[in-house]
Amino acid sequence: MAEQWQDVLDHAVAVAQKAGKVVREALQSDRKVSTKSSSIDLVTQTDQKVEQLIIQSVKETFPAHRFIGEESVAAGEPCDLTDEPTWIIDPIDGTTNFFPLAFLLIMGVVYSCLEDKMFVARRGKGAFCNGKQLRVSDQKDIHCSIVATEFGSNRDGGAVEKIFSSLRKVVCLPVHGVRGAGSAAINLCLVASGCVEAYYEIGVHVWDVAAGALMVTEAGGVLMDVEGGALDMMSRRILAANNRHIAEQIVGQIQAFTPQRDDAPPQQQ
Ligand SMILES: O=P(O)(O)O[C@H]1[C@H](O)[C@@H](O)[C@H](O)[C@H](O)[C@@H]1O
Numbered sequence: 001m002a003e004q005w006q007d008v009l010d011h012a013v014a015v016a017q018k019a020g021k022v023v024r025e026a027l028q029s030d031r032k033v034s035t036k037s038s039s040i041d042l043v044t045q046t047d048q049k050v051e052q053l054i055i056q057s058v059k060e061t062f063p064a065h066r067f068i069g070e071e072s073v074a075a076g077e078p079c080d081l082t083d084e085p086t087w088i089i090d091p092i093d094g095t096t097n098f099f100p101l102a103f104l105l106i107m108g109v110v111y112s113c114l115e116d117k118m119f120v121a122r123r124g125k126g127a128f129c130n131g132k133q134l135r136v137s138d139q140k141d142i143h144c145s146i147v148a149t150e151f152g153s154n155r156d157g158g159a160v161e162k163i164f165s166s167l168r169k170v171v172c173l174p175v176h177g178v179r180g181a182g183s184a185a186i187n188l189c190l191v192a193s194g195c196v197e198a199y200y201e202i203g204v205h206v207w208d209v210a211a212g213a214l215m216v217t218e219a220g221g222v223l224m225d226v227e228g229g230a231l232d233m234m235s236r237r238i239l240a241a242n243n244r245h246i247a248e249q250i251v252g253q254i255q256a257f258t259p260q261r262d263d264a265p266p267q268q269q
């Protein structure tokens with residue numbers, strides 16, 4: 001019997017490659033940038049075009065499947081994660097162009113189209129980059145660890161204060177270094193690849209992290225909320241690490257805040 005969901009994974013990889021071609025071409029021409037929730041929350045025509053390309057392609061092959069897409073939600077579509085087969089799509093994550101696609105949180109695809117790196121994870125079956133299995137770092141000492149994080153797009157004074165204060169405390173643990181790839185998806189892939197020990201961010205969305213989160217657990221890492229509880233995909237907060245010991249030491253430094261949830265009812269948005 002063909003493996004369950006293999007056709008879905010094959011489709012995700014194929015459509016990510018197709019989307020990568022569109023972005024590589026657009027990099028030469030697309031400079032039409034618009035703003036969304038704030039002046040630094042940007043969207044280009046390519047984000048919208050790529051999301052439509054992915055949704056159309058999936059609909060043709062799997063008409064019953066549902067979608068949560070960054071640009072569709074920005075246009076007013078609901079952000080409902082039900083038990084129905086659902087694709088969670090961020091057409092372009094960060095300025096360096098990674099496509100995270102997650103399907104029902106049982107598989108994840110992140111395509112770094114400029115580097116031609118295809119990250120793929122399936123629940124219970126491991127995480128891979130261009131076919132090579134990924135494994136988190138075995139570092140146990142926080143002082144020898146590299147931590148990735150991002151400032152995000154929230155410029156509310158109170159939130160910015162907490163982000164800086166948390167970062168200062170993490171730096172002064174001390175950790176070996178701090179990095180930020182500009183993309184939640186790729187930061188999670190860096191944890192999964194063993195290139196950094198941990199990544200945390202407050203303000204991300206479910207489409208930023210759904211695919212990369214699976215990459216981390218399938219590479220042997222852990223996920224939790226920034227205050228140490230279980231990860232809630234819709235809470236817009238995430239901490240990923242190579243092991244629980246490293247994660248818990250970072251939790252102790254984070255001054256958390258609570259952004260509006262991704263699944264908040266529309267009237268509150
Ligand atoms: O909006 P896109 O899809 O580029 O995604 C976001 C990144 O994934 C965040 O880590 C990052 O911190 C930013 O919030 C960025 O906006």
Ligand SMILES: [Mg+2]
Pocket residue numbers: 090092093094184207208
């Ligand atoms: Mg994103």
Ligand SMILES: [Mg+2]
Pocket residue numbers: 047070090091092093094
């Ligand atoms: Mg995006």
